[in-house]
Amino acid sequence: MTDTAVTHLECSRTGERFAAGTVHNVSTAGWPLLVRYDLETLKQRWDRDSLADAPRSMWRYAPLLPVRLKEHIISLQEGFTPLHRIHRLGDHLQCDDLWLKDEGVNPTGSFKARGLSCAISMCVELGITKVAIPTAGNAGGALAAYAAAAGIEAHVFMPRDVPLANFLEAKAFGAKVTLVDGLISDCARRVADGKATEQWFDLSTLKEPYRIEGKKTMGLEAAEQFGWDVPDAIFYPTGGGVGMIGMWKAFRELEQLGWIGPKRPKMIAVQAEGCQPIVRAFEQNAEFSEFWQGASTLASGLRVPKPLGDFLVLQAVRQSGGTTLAVSDAETMDACEELASREGLFVAPEGGACIAALKKLRRSEFLGRKDRILIYNTGSGYKYLEAWSQRYGSPTGG
Numbered sequence: 563m564t565d566t567a568v569t570h571l572e573c574s575r576t577g578e579r580f581a582a583g584t585v586h587n588v589s590t591a592g593w594p595l596l597v598r599y600d601l602e603t604l605k606q607r608w609d610r611d612s613l614a615d616a617p618r619s620m621w622r623y624a625p626l627l628p629v630r631l632k633e634h635i636i637s638l639q640e641g642f643t644p645l646h647r648i649h650r651l652g653d654h655l656q657c658d659d660l661w662l663k664d665e666g667v668n669p670t671g672s673f674k675a676r677g678l679s680c681a682i683s684m685c686v687e688l689g690i691t692k693v694a695i696p697t698a699g700n701a702g703g704a705l706a707a708y709a710a711a712a713g714i715e716a717h718v719f720m721p722r723d724v725p726l727a728n729f730l731e732a733k734a735f736g737a738k739v740t741l742v743d744g745l746i747s748d749c750a751r752r753v754a755d756g757k758a759t760e761q762w763f764d765l766s767t768l769k770e771p772y773r774i775e776g777k778k779t780m781g782l783e784a785a786e787q788f789g790w791d792v793p794d795a796i797f798y799p800t801g802g803g804v805g806m807i808g809m810w811k812a813f814r815e816l817e818q819l820g821w822i823g824p825k826r827p828k829m830i831a832v833q834a835e836g837c838q839p840i841v842r843a844f845e846q847n848a849e850f851s852e853f854w855q856g857a858s859t860l861a862s863g864l865r866v867p868k869p870l871g872d873f874l875v876l877q878a879v880r881q882s883g884g885t886t887l888a889v890s891d892a893e894t895m896d897a898c899e900e901l902a903s904r905e906g907l908f909v910a911p912e913g914g915a916c917i918a919a920l921k922k923l924r925r926s927e928f929l930g931r932k933d934r935i936l937i938y939n940t941g942s943g944y945k946y947l948e949a950w951s952q953r954y955g956s957p958t959g960g
C-alpha cells in the first residue's frame with residue numbers, strides 16, 4: 563500500500579463527485595476532473611519533516627498522489643529536479659533573487675514525465691492496457707517511455723512537423739506513431755475517432771484526471787526546495803496549462819496541510835506570439851479562450867490553440883494577482899542563448915520564453931528587484947536541435 567489519502571474525483575466546474583478506483587475521463591458535462599484527498603486526516607499522520615527520508619523523485623509525495631498500491635507505480639526517477647540560482651543573468655536583468663527549476667533533466671527530457679508517470683501508474687492500477695494520446699511532442703515521448711516500462715500498448719498521434727527527437731523517441735520506445743498533417747487539435751480528433759473501435763483509453767491533456775496530479779508535484783517541490791516558503795512570482799510556459807493548474811492545486815493542498823501559509827506566487831502564464839489564446843482571453847477579461855487560428859511557434863509545447871482547461875488556468879492567474887504575456891520566437895531564442903552563455907543551461911525554447919517574458923515584465927515594474935522569481939524550464943535544449951540550428955546552422959552546412 564502507498565499512504566495515499568485519495569478520496570474521490572470532482573468535476574472542476576460543477577463539483578459533481580465520482581468514485582476513486584474506477585476508470586474516468588471527464589465529468590458528465592465534459593469538464594476536467596480533479597482528484598480530491600482527505601487532507602484533514604492526512605494532516606494528522608504526515609509530517610513535512612518526514613520527507614528527509616523520502617525517495618528523491620516525485621513519488622516522495624505519494625500520500626498526495628492517487629496510486630493505492632506501491633507495485634503499480636511506474637517510475638523512471640522523474641521529478642525532484644534541481645533548483646538553480648540564476649546569478650549572472652539575474653544581475654544582468656536586475657533580479658536579485660532569480661531561480662530556475664530545470665525540468666529538462668527529467669526522464670525523456672521534459673516535465674511531461676511527471677504527468678505520464680502518474681497517469682500510466684493509474685492505468686496499471688485500473689487495469690487499462692491500451693492507451694492513445696494526441697501530442698505536440700513531448701507528451702508522446704513520455705507516454706511511450708512509461709507505457710514501455712509498464713508493458714502497455716501506446717498509440718501516439720503527433721503533428722508531422724514535430725521536433726525530430728519526439729518522433730524518434732516515441733518510435734524507439736515501441737509506440738505506434740501516427741504523423742498527422744495539422745496541429746495537436748487535429749491529432750485529438752484522430753484519437754477521439756479511433757477510441758471507440760480500438761478500445762484505447764484517451765490520455766489527452768485534461769481528458770483524464772491524473773496527469774494534473776503528476777504535474778502538481780512541480781509546485782510541491784518548489785515549496786519544499788524553498789523551505790516551505792513559496793516564491794513571489796512563477797513564470798510558467800503555458801500550452802495546455804496542466805502544470806499551471808497542477809501547481810495552483812498543489813499550493814492549496816499544502817496550505818490545507820498547514821505546510822505553507824496563505825501567500826501565493828503571482829502566477830504568470832507565458833505564451834508564444836504565434837499561439838496565445840490564454841493571453842488574449844486574459845486581456846479581454848474572458849472566462850474561456852477562443853481557438854487560436856494558424857498556431858505557429860518553434861516552442862512546440864506551446865502550440866495548443868484551444869486548451870480544454872483554459873478557464874482553470876485563467877482562474878489561477880487571476881486569483882494569484884498574476885498576469886499573462888506573449889513573446890516572439892526571436893525573443894525566445896535570444897533568451898535561450900543568454901541562459902546558455904551566462905548560466906551553462908541548455909534549455910528548451912519554452913524555458914527561454916519565460917526569460918524573455920521576465921525581461922519584458924521587469925521593465926514594467928510589475929515585479930520588484932528583490933522579488934523571489936521562479937522560472938520553469940520545462941524541457942531540455944537537446945530535444946530541440948532544429949530550433950537551435952536555426953540559430954547556428956549545422957556543421958555540415960544548411
Ligand SMILES: *Cc1c(COP(=O)(O)O)cnc(C)c1O
Nearest residue numbers: 801802803804805863912940941
Ligand atoms: C507540454 C509542454 C509545455 C506546456 O505544458 P502545459 O503544462 O500543458 O501548459 C511547456 N513546455 C514543454 C517543453 C512542454 O513539453
